[in-house]
Amino acid sequence: MNYDIFNGDADGIIALLQLRLANPIPSRLITGVKRDINLVEKIEAETQDHVTVLDVSMAKNIKGLDAVLNKGATVFYVDHHQSGDIPTHENLEAHIDLDANTCxxxxxxxxxxxxxxLWAITAAYGDNLIAKADELVDKASLNTEQKSALKELGTLINYNGYGAKIEDLHFHPAELYKALLAYPSPFDVIADNESPFYKLQKSYQEDMDKALAIIPMHKSDSLRVFELPNSAASRRISGVYGNWLANDNPNSAHAVLTQNGDNTYTVSLRAPLNNKQGASEICGQFATGGGREAAAGINALPNTELADFINKVDDYYLQA
Incomplete structure (x- = not known):
């Protein structure tokens, strides 16, 4: 049995897409909404099984990874999030790079x-590595129209991954991956009027218009905070909206809070683009927080801890 385990965002989907375009094999797909990252524990691998894990933190999946390796399965693990101590095991091939400018x-x-x-560039845009993606576009001698197309497609694939549950999404990430697998080039997706691109494009604009109408609940020299209501549209747009805000004001940190309806918030934190550090450190101080240096989040921040969170972010970036 082959297992392909991957994050449901643009980076995870496109990482697997490249692998399976290059090496098509039958596999069981394990994925979910973007914040569903404890994925390795969802399988019961056996000896002779092969497990591919993409774009989920090894530190968050170490229990499942140890269990899979102890069963005798082989594991190919690629990621750019917190890894913790990488196990030394003959059945593990790990490629972990924590550089803030890679995915x-x-x-x-x-x-x-x-x-x-071209698919890798699309993923970089989707993961909000705009400067890196622009650099790769220039090296590939793409024109302005092609650059814009890849950026939009990456953003839309990433947008689809955000939600508290699968029902919030327009496409299950596994289904979106399978649909995109039909296209060797991202430009082929855009050329096909029946592809997922056009449904996502329309829905993205509707959700973004709602978010852009909201004024910040907190604004300082180092941080802007926006609160979105408890709705599927808010959950879908929160991450890409945070990316949009970060690009709009690269000297400030940005936090997007989405009401969960149980006196907690889902938090998306973006470090300033001109100082891409600290997001994971800050979010990791809260019970359900984690992520990477440039972008991190908290799954359930109690309302009573909101002021503490804002103070921690403000203090960190005022001193940075």
Whole structure:
């Protein structure tokens, strides 16, 4: 049995897309909404099984990873999030890069010698590595229209991954992956009027218009905080809205809070683009928080801890 385990955002989907375009194999797909990252524990691997894990923190999946390795399965693990101590095991091949300017799809791109490089650029845009993606576009001699197309497609694939549950999404990430697997190039997706691109494009604009109408609940020299209501539209747009805010004001940190309806918030935190550090450190101080240096989140921040969170973010970036 082959297992493909991947984050349901643009980076996870496109990382696997490149691998399976290069090496098609039958596999069981394990994924979920973007914040569903404890994925390795969802399988019961056996000896002779092969497990591919993409774009989920090894530190968050170490229990499941140890269990899989102890069963005798082989594991190919690629990621750019917190890893913790990487196990030394003959059945584990790990490619972990914590650089704030890379993502899992770019690591895969290097391993495949750029075989599906346009897809890797699309993932970089989706993961909000705008400067890096722009650099790669220039090296690939793409024109302005092509650059814009890849950026929009990456953003839309990423947008689809956000939600508290699968029902919030327009496409189950596994189904979106399978649909995109039909297209060797991202430009093929956009050229097909029946592809997922057009449904996502329309829905994204509707959700973004609602978010852009909201004024900040907190604004300082180092941080802007926006609170979204408890709705599927809010949950879908929260991450890409945070990315949009970060690009709109690269000197400030941004937090997008989405009401969960139980006196907690889902938090998306973006470090300033001009100082891409600290987000994971800050969010990791709260019970359900984690992420990476440039972008992190908290799944359930109690209302009573909101002021503490804001103070921690303000203090960190005022001193940085």
């Amino acid at each position: 899992t799809a770019l690591i895969i791109d290097n391993l495949l010698d750029g075989q599906f490089h």
